[in-house]
Amino acid sequence: MEKGKTMRIVIFYLFASFAFPGFFSFADVNYLEVKIQQENPDNFHFVVMADRTGGEQKGVFEQVISKVNLMCPSFVVSVGDNIPGYTTDVNEANRQWDEYDSFIKNLNVPFLKVCGNHDISNEMQADVYQKRFGSSYYYAIHKNVLFLFLNSDDPSASIDPMLQKEVNEEKKKLKEIARTQGVTPEGLVRLKKLDDKNRDMHGGKITDAQFEFVSRVLAEHKDVRWTFVIMHKPIWKLTSPPANWLKIEELLKDRPFTIFAGHEHIHTYTQKNNRDYIVMCTSGAGGMPQSLPGVYQHILWVTVTDKEPVIANLLADGILEKADIRSIDKDGNSKNGIDVKKIVEEFSGK
Template identity: 35%
Template sequence: MKQLAWALCLTPKVLLLATAAALLPACTSVIESGLEPQVLHEVQDGPRPWTDAAPNYDADAVRFAIFSDLTGGERAGVFELAVEQLNLLRPELVVNVGDLIEGSQERVEIDRQWASFNERAQESVAPVFYTGGNHDLLDQQLRTAWEERLGPRYYHLRYRDVLFLVFDTEDHSFERLGEIAKLRQQAIAVAKESGWGEFAKTEYANLPEDETGMISEAQSAYMQRAIANNSDVRWTFLLMHKAPWANNNMSTWLAVEDALGERPFTVFHGHRHTYQHTQRNGRDYIRLATTGGVFLPESGTSMDQLVWVTVDKSGAHIANLKMSGILDKTGKRPGNGEHLCLEPQDCPGE
């Protein structure tokens, strides 16, 4: 496979003293040979004005981005800014951890919300792969709308030698789905009337399902097959909204972990709107904050964020990016970003 010419010839970190005419044949020969690129220079002897580290180059590296919850009262303009910032970063693909729309009991309103989200997501120069959250899936009307508009609620995809498992953590029976949805509607009404502090005291907020969600036997079996059929991948990423491992008795989740075995993997989830990094069985389990959702600073580290992931020959490298600090070439946030509040301490009225 031919290497990309710019990776060798246009790296800004090195001093190239040869002429352009002299460089081109050297670039071409390395590219066509399949060798890793080398720094070209004319300093023959003695000290050199750079360090000894080799260029951080991996022709097989995969770079993707993640965004988080939009809901609980989406703050206008934040997701649009996130898309503009992602376009500056140029990931190969974009994934997320669910809660993409606010949700409704009315199909017309659900369709309006999906049309709005889809229109904004289409502005991404990289493909955006959807994950469902409770706002997207937690009643029959929402589930039907998802399946009619978007297809499967859980799925997997393989990009080069990286596997993505996308879960539906609202995979309840129809009967239980209706029971939880009713309690959730009551809790949302409390939040709108009295704030999210009171929401935390509602029956819905204290259900085990609010923390852990649900993975059905069918979904668990599907993910186990996807894992078995992709045993040669370099890394596996699991994307979901809620944290099924929070209920250690959920056998369907434990079966997925068992199927993963010793392979390297990372789990990303959302739902609580605060950032948290934990480890389970030596693997990273990362809960993201928000990308335009309601701030809940009393519950932990709250911010609008994106995540940048690079998978290369040495592993998976994860960088959390505060949206407040992703600036364009003018030194400002792109679009209307300068007028947005992206961290709770900067917007006490949010």
């Protein structure tokens, strides 16, 4: 090693030992021991996945599963819309769930889901779901953290076909505005109106039986570190939220909690009474113009600590395997392959 370089390293080590006493320890000038705080054994990580279906982008959900495996969470929770659904054929419903199960078996950790409107859209689908998975609402506890999995379509609601047609026509107009003009004030106003109309069209319900279940579970687990509520529809956004949901919020108000939902295919974040209400975008689904803010394929990486959860929003395209090496264009988009001519031009200053 060059004499000047050795001197600089020694000076750095001496500076570090004086500036950060107790943090760095040196057996000799070529050895560095870093002392870190012992990890809390009660901390853990889990992943939140969003809708798979509803304008499904074939193959994306399976890719997200493989990316989650790279991250080794304790488990995964899903906000629903797991199958295409909307069928009256029992054999087709079971075929869709068989396909879904074939994807989930590739996940290396437990997968905990709620049902969405695509999963249970009629009595037959509700019966198939119950036979395959049991109750459509349940709870789990991990390291003294409570997870409440709710059914926001209990029972499933029928949709007015004329209103559905209006919403579909408005979606087409909005996509055309986004395609030709990008994000505009007019487009955002129309999007807000469409969101409200679409949300109220789909509605949402919580039965008395489900409310009693939630009330009992919360009463039995008053002293948990945190409570996570997972459901498909963000029914707190409805013009007139279900009465039983308002009662559930009242029961939650005196404890720390976070709520995850999906359904709308646009990622949004709000706070009510200093608590996080998060609506996921998609983990395989589609249907919304990608030029709109909050429209992307993603997951949430949640770290549960002894304080409050730390939540990171991770784009699916940003989670790469160790050998997946790409170039990035000027807009920040990843590209496969090598453009030799462009590389030469960049280096030659052309």
